[in-house]
């Protein structure tokens with residue numbers, strides 16, 4: 001089964017193909033998981049039963065197409081208002097915040113589902129939705145390797161998962177080196193999270209493409225159509241972020257609007273992703289030194305390195321594209337996020353039955369507090385010598 005093999009060489013039951021399989025990794029075979037038991041097959045059977053009994057489709061959901069229209073409408077109104085209409089700082093500020101939130105919403109909902117091929121059964125629809133990231137300033141080509149291939153396969157494995165690597169700015173994993181100033185990271189990182197999109201848009205993508213590496217894994221440099229889209233996407237973003245607004249405004253306000261919009265987007269994107277993986281109830285396992293294998297099977301690894309939050313908050317679930325059901329997303333990345341709330345009780349009860357630790361925080365506030373405590377703990381001097389961090393954090 002999939003859980004017993006390297007995620008680079010997936011073999012999957014035909015009837016559930018595409019539901020739970022991790023997508024191919026950038027460097028197949030670099031990390032293997034423990035053999036799987038009945039957990040994943042049973043989970044798949046129950047999820048398949050849900051779709052069969054409800055008659056719902058895993059992808060191409062009308063609600064998803066409606067959301068796409070709503071979020072792109074919000075994005076367009078905010079952008080046109082900010083770039084071409086407003087003259088006053090009093091209207092620019094709320095419009096910049098609104099644009100940052102709309103960009104995050106398009107990312108969470110449209111780009112993320114498209115990038116995971118969870119939006120539609122038609123490849124071109126998924127590709128088109130995934131390309132919305134290029135319009136938002138990030139490269140969909142690099143994202144596919146970094147998020148799909150690496151983060152979703154090697155979740156929370158230090159040295160592999162690039163999502164838990166923010167360089168020397170902070171220590172998110174117990175296996176990263178601690179610097180003296182990390183003792184204050186539970187205060188300052190919230191502010192720095194806001195600047196991550198700027199780093200991503202203007203530096204990270206170019207570095208990854210030039211080096212041909214992401215998260216310690218080799219990445220084929222884009223060629224042909226992919227390279228054209230990479231260059232066209234970056235040019236389109238620079239044109240939208242700076243070129244068009246400069247036709248109406250001077251450089252100072254344009255730069256300030258870019259900073260406020262990016263910072264808003266960055267804080268929202270980062271916190272939603274960080275609270276799902278970097279907190280007390282998420283594991284940070286390492287491969288065994290003897291044979292390089294992970295101690296857990298792939299599916300168990302996904303559940304135990306991930307945390308759900310605010311599952312009863314329908315507005316938040318709608319805005320964050322179901323990413324508060326992060327466990328369900330990691331197990332079934334090719335299922336449209338519209339279904340996650342219905343799948344959560346199935347996943348939770350199956351985890352209980354198989355003794356797999358499943359964590360769901362009550363609210364977004366409790367998750368933020370858990371992330372704060374985690375940052376404080378990772379930044380504390382004692383954390384460097386805490387043996388409890390060796391393989392699993394209690």
Ligand SMILES: [Zn+2]
Pocket residue numbers: 112116147152329333
């Ligand atoms: Zn994802």
